[in-house]
Amino acid sequence: MFYRQMETRKWQELDQAHYLHPFTDHKALREIGSRVAVRGEGVHVWDTEGRKIIDGLSGLGCVNIGYGRPELVAAASAQMSDLSFCQSFFNTTHPAAVLLAEKLVKLTPEGLNHVFFQCSGSEANETAVRAIRRYWDLQGQPGKKLIIAREYAYHGSTHLAASLSGLEPMHHAGGDVPMPVVHRIKTAYPYREKPAAMPDDEFGRLAASWLEDKILELGPENVAAFFAEPAQSAGGSIVPPMSYWPAIQDICRKYDVLLALDEVVMGFGRTGKWFGSFHYGITPDLMQIGKGLTSGYLPLSACLMSDRVADVLIDKGGEWAHGYTYSGHPSCCAVALANIEVIESEGLIENAADTLIPHFEARLAEFTDHPLMGDVRSVGLMAGLELVADRATGEAFDGALRVGQHCSAEGLSRGLAFRANGDTMALMPPLVMTVGQMDEMFAIVRAALDATARHLG
Ligand code: PLP
Numbered sequence: 001m002f003y004r005q006m007e008t009r010k011w012q013e014l015d016q017a018h019y020l021h022p023f024t025d026h027k028a029l030r031e032i033g034s035r036v037a038v039r040g041e042g043v044h045v046w047d048t049e050g051r052k053i054i055d056g057l058s059g060l061g062c063v064n065i066g067y068g069r070p071e072l073v074a075a076a077s078a079q080m081s082d083l084s085f086c087q088s089f090f091n092t093t094h095p096a097a098v099l100l101a102e103k104l105v106k107l108t109p110e111g112l113n114h115v116f117f118q119c120s121g122s123e124a125n126e127t128a129v130r131a132i133r134r135y136w137d138l139q140g141q142p143g144k145k146l147i148i149a150r151e152y153a154y155h156g157s158t159h160l161a162a163s164l165s166g167l168e169p170m171h172h173a174g175g176d177v178p179m180p181v182v183h184r185i186k187t188a189y190p191y192r193e194k195p196a197a198m199p200d201d202e203f204g205r206l207a208a209s210w211l212e213d214k215i216l217e218l219g220p221e222n223v224a225a226f227f228a229e230p231a232q233s234a235g236g237s238i239v240p241p242m243s244y245w246p247a248i249q250d251i252c253r254k255y256d257v258l259l260a261l262d263e264v265v266m267g268f269g270r271t272g273k274w275f276g277s278f279h280y281g282i283t284p285d286l287m288q289i290g291k292g293l294t295s296g297y298l299p300l301s302a303c304l305m306s307d308r309v310a311d312v313l314i315d316k317g318g319e320w321a322h323g324y325t326y327s328g329h330p331s332c333c334a335v336a337l338a339n340i341e342v343i344e345s346e347g348l349i350e351n352a353a354d355t356l357i358p359h360f361e362a363r364l365a366e367f368t369d370h371p372l373m374g375d376v377r378s379v380g381l382m383a384g385l386e387l388v389a390d391r392a393t394g395e396a397f398d399g400a401l402r403v404g405q406h407c408s409a410e411g412l413s414r415g416l417a418f419r420a421n422g423d424t425m426a427l428m429p430p431l432v433m434t435v436g437q438m439d440e441m442f443a444i445v446r447a448a449l450d451a452t453a454r455h456l457g
Contacts, residue, residue, distance in 0.1 A: 008048040011036045022157070035412070040067025043433045045417070054441050056411075056418040058430045061233055061265040061382075062296035065342050066432040072297045075338035079331045088117075088328045097328035100336050104289075104302060107340070109277045112287055114310035116303045117328040121264035121290035122156025124301040125227070128260045128286045129160055130322050132225045135258070135309050138316040141221070148214050148257075149227045150187040152235030155262055164227050167235060183218060185210045187232065188240035191375040191386060191394070204243030212251045220255040225285075230276025233265040236424040237384025239377045245280040258285040258309070264301065268292025269343060269431050271380035272353035279379065285309055295339045300332035348431040352381060359435050363442045370446075372403075372453050385425040385445075387452070397423050406455060410448035416441055418448075425449075 006014075012033040021029070036048040043066055045053050058064055065072075079096060086094040101115040116127050129147065136144040147164065149155070155164035162170050163178035166187075171177050178184075186193060188207035190200065198206070215223050226248070232238040252259045261284035266276030269292065273279050277287065285308060290301030305313075313320055326332070343349060357380055364383055368376050374388030387404060389397045397403045404420025411418050419426045429441065 006048075008036055009033075011048060042066045042068065043430050043437055052415060053412070054416045054437065054444070056416050056427050056429055056441050056445075058428050059296045060291070061270070061428045062291035062294075064268050064270070064292040064431045065295045065339060065348065066430045069295075069297075069342060071342055072295070072335050072338045075334045076298060076331045079334035083330050086328075086330050087325070089323055094328075094330050094333075096330050096333035096337060100328075100333040103337065103340060104304060107274050108287060108289075108304055109275065109283050111283060111306045111308075112304040113307055114305040116305065117333070118301050118303070118324045119299040119326050119329070119332070120156065121262070121288065121301050122158040122161040123324065124264065124288035124290055124303045125155045125161045125164060125260075125262060126158055127303040127322065128227075128288055129164075129225075131286065131303065131305060131309060131313060131320075132258055132260065134317060134320065135312050136224050138312050143222055144224045145181060146183055146218050146222050147181055147225050147227055148183050148185060148211060148218075148223060150185055150232075152187050152189065152232050152238055153227070153229065153262075154232070154234035155227060155229075156264075183214060185214045187235070187238060188244045189236075189238045190241065191377065200241040201243040204241030205247045207240065208244055208247030208251060211248060212255075215251070215255045215257060220257070223255065223257050225258040225260050226252055227260045227262060229262045229264075230266045230271070230280050230282065231379045231382065233382060233426070233428070234421060236386065236421045237377060237382055237426050239379045239384075240280075242280065245282050249282060260284065260286040260288065262288045264288055264290040265292075265382070265428075268295075268339075269349040269352055269380075270382055270428065272349065272357045273380075274349060276379075293339070294332060294336045295342075297339065298329075298332040298335045299326075300329065300336055343431070346432075352431050355435065356429075356431070356433065356438065357381060359438055360429075363438065366442075367445070367449070370449055370453075372449055372456075381427075381429055381431065383427045384421070385427075385449075387423040387425065387449075401456070403452060403456065407448050407452040410451040410455075411444055414444045414447055416444040416448070418445065 015034045016030055037045050038048055039046040043055055045055050104115050105113050149164045151166040153166040155161045163182045166184055194203040263275050267289040271279040285306045287304040294300045364376050364378055367373055372387045374394050375386040377384050389395045404423040407425055408418055408420045
């Protein structure tokens with residue numbers, strides 16, 4: 001490899017000297033030191049200390065087919081040899097982007113017939129907002145500008161995507177985030193929001209009614225769109241009741257509010273179906289995808305648009321002044337095609353649905369009695385284990401204790417990467433994990449939880 005051979009400590013020093021990491025407390029990092037990853041294969045990553053770590057998070061919910069697949073390496077290499085770059089601005093296209101757009105239209109819900117490429121999930125959400133604003137302008141309703149998004153949402157880190165996000169720490173004081181165009185509603189979070197005696201179905205409809213309340217408060221003539229993930233990942237693996245989405249769709253239709261569905265994490269098999277939309281029966285007007293589109297091998301995202309939206313942009317809009325140098329980058333598109341080919345030919349989504357997800361759910365159920373456990377929830381291969389100070393009342397731990405962080409460090413020291421979203425421990429294993437590897441993963445989760453309980457006394 002091109003990198004220099006150096007001791008871990010040297011890497012850490014160099015890392016701290018120059019490299020600003022995303023979502024990182026750099027002062028704290030100085031104390032801990034970065035883990036330096038050097039190799040990945042299947043569900044494992046190795047670091048400079050030679051430690052083999054199970055990736056219980058699929059990187060950041062992206063490495064769905066696992067690390068080190070030669071098919072994707074070959075696709076990137078062949079495409080770079082043939083045509084290393086191609087702009088798509090000035091009446092130019094190339095085969096990989098065309099074929100990928102066609103494939104995505106076939107895989108995604110009915111009616112999403114148009115695809116716009118960019119590199120990240122954040123940018124896909126930016127594209128969606130710009131398309132929506134333009135759509136309403138062209139429809140002669142320029143007043144329809146406001147966007148409704150939810151608490152605990154994560155839609156990315158650009159100024160607008162961070163505004164759509166509903167995670168308090170992202171709303172840096174004085175940074176004008178969130179932008180005033182974004183309005184917030186509570187989310188369908190059964191553990192925190194559902195009245196004790198209320199059946200799940202009824203709660204789903206109640207949570208959907210919060211959208212209707214907000215639309216009426218703002219005035220339907222002012223509301224452009226509702227942005228949401230099918231189930232929320234970074235916000236704490238929050239899974240809505242099945243009744244939630246049909247009710248949301250009805251409300252969007254009733255008030256002519258576009259539904260922009262963020263499938264950046266849930267897409268490409270996470271729920272045991274190709275997209276979360278199929279799991280919940282959602283037909284969005286726009287759909288943003290990323291991450292699992294290339295299994296993280298190269299950066300690529302897409303914003304899919306329905307005929308309803310795209311026809312207006314095309315027929316009434318003329319040139320749409322929006323795009324990125326790397327929109328539809330050839331190697332990224334070639335890798336996405338190879339990734340989809342692997343998922344299809346190996347039946348990874350079927351295997352997840354038939355074998356992995358039932359096992360995942362059965363193993364998760366064993367944690368409901370753990371002394372730290374408030375709630376265990378999952379959809380497909382995404383789970384959240386919410387740790388609480390008091391199981392009877394659901395009282396959260398004092399944030400200063402950093403219980404979730406402690407638990408994930410206990411996991412890492414035992415060879416498992418899993419993440420703390422606040423005090424909710426998140427698991428999102430790759431679709432290629434075996435049942436045996438899943439058992440290994442859960443053994444470490446158990447050990448990390450027990451060690452955390454001992455640490456808390
Ligand atoms: N949307 C969702 C649901 C995400 O989880 C993320 C990233 O984690 C994003 C959007 C942003 O994607 P990116 O980090 O590629 O900009």
